[in-house]
Amino acid sequence: MPAPHHQSPATITELQETLADWFERTARPLPWRAPDRTPWGVLVSEVMSQQTPVARVAPVWLEWMDRWPSPAAFAAASTADVLRAWGRLGYPRRALRLQECAQAVVERHGGEVPEDEALLLALPGVGAYTAAAVMAFAFGRRSVVVDTNVRRVLARTVGGDALPMPALTAAESARAARLAPVADDDAALWAASSMELGAVVCTARAPACDRCPVSHLCAWRAAGYPPDEHAGRRRTQTWKGTDRQARGTVMGALRASHGPVARRVLDDLWPDAAQLSRCLGSLVEDGLVEQVTGDGAVADAAYQLPGGAGAQD
DNA sequence: GAGGCGTGGCT
DNA sequence: TAGCCAAGCCT
Numbered sequence A: 001m002p003a004p005h006h007q008s009p010a011t012i013t014e015l016q017e018t019l020a021d022w023f024e025r026t027a028r029p030l031p032w033r034a035p036d037r038t039p040w041g042v043l044v045s046e047v048m049s050q051q052t053p054v055a056r057v058a059p060v061w062l063e064w065m066d067r068w069p070s071p072a073a074f075a076a077a078s079t080a081d082v083l084r085a086w087g088r089l090g091y092p093r094r095a096l097r098l099q100e101c102a103q104a105v106v107e108r109h110g111g112e113v114p115e116d117e118a119l120l121l122a123l124p125g126v127g128a129y130t131a132a133a134v135m136a137f138a139f140g141r142r143s144v145v146v147d148t149n150v151r152r153v154l155a156r157t158v159g160g161d162a163l164p165m166p167a168l169t170a171a172e173s174a175r176a177a178r179l180a181p182v183a184d185d186d187a188a189l190w191a192a193s194s195m196e197l198g199a200v201v202c203t204a205r206a207p208a209c210d211r212c213p214v215s216h217l218c219a220w221r222a223a224g225y226p227p228d229e230h231a232g233r234r235r236t237q238t239w240k241g242t243d244r245q246a247r248g249t250v251m252g253a254l255r256a257s258h259g260p261v262a263r264r265v266l267d268d269l270w271p272d273a274a275q276l277s278r279c280l281g282s283l284v285e286d287g288l289v290e291q292v293t294g295d296g297a298v299a300d301a302a303y304q305l306p307g308g309a310g311a312q313d
Numbered sequence B: 001g002a003g004g005c006g007t008g009g010c011t
Numbered sequence C: 001t002a003g004c005c006a007a008g009c010c011t
Helices: A011-028 A040-049 A054-067 A071-075 A079-086 A094-107 A117-121 A128-139 A146-155 A171-179 A184-200 A243-256 A263-269 A275-287
Strands: A290-293 A302-304
Touching: A011 A184, A040 A054, A040 A094, A040 A128, A054 A079, A071 A094, A079 A094, A079 A243, A117 A128, A128 A184, A146 A171, A146 A184, A243 A263, A243 A275, A243 A302, A263 A275, A263 A302, A275 A290
Parallel strands: none
Antiparallel strands: A290 A302
């Protein structure tokens, strides 16, 4: 069943052209949008921005690109340095995958980010969104970029709904593909401008419709702002006492330490010993942590970031 | 396809 | 206050 489509082709065209003009006037000067940007810089920014607000990404990205300006430079870094540079961006497995990605770019593509969506998609840590985003934002090529911002903007302006479904549906993907302009530069600008609208105006909590350049075209507004039909069906994420919190606590301690951290130190940070053991095991399994001593005796074990104590504070 | 996976700001 | 939310990916 196709998603409801409340807009005429002429309205879609006006939506695209209005957003393009608005974007070119008001786009945020994000560092990875600078004229001297590189495909590698764009790819790094996209991976860092997966589930992390861009305001937190920007300073890390600047340091990162200064230190490792190319895939080849980054591919040779130590895991401990990579994880410390990643800092508190969250989901540190992304940092490991980004390095695997750099290594794959060197091995498969001679150190150059490929201008090919299928080859991008085959890289570690690169999914449908990131591959499409790199095609559009690094190469100016047509692609169908569907992130949480685009989903919300299309749900409102075209679908007339307050919010999209909790998970991406086939109907949504089909609608996004249908709406993407044919020409490379038009499609790339549409991807950037529809994302930007969702990020700075058409936000989830408090959309700024009074500042929206396309409010006069918006199907949700025309329908009288009906409330979210799926309210309550969105599962709330528990946090306190979870393995995720325990893993984050361990990673924070290891990032902050020059040398190995003893198990008894970690015991003081996380009192549930069984859960701590389980999480240390999963962190080692993930390649985020290395056990350096212990010889099987839990009480004598110590842990560090893989590859050594690190070269900086 | 549902669930796991960090972190911090905002309401 | 305690959820909700943020340029997803992988299994």
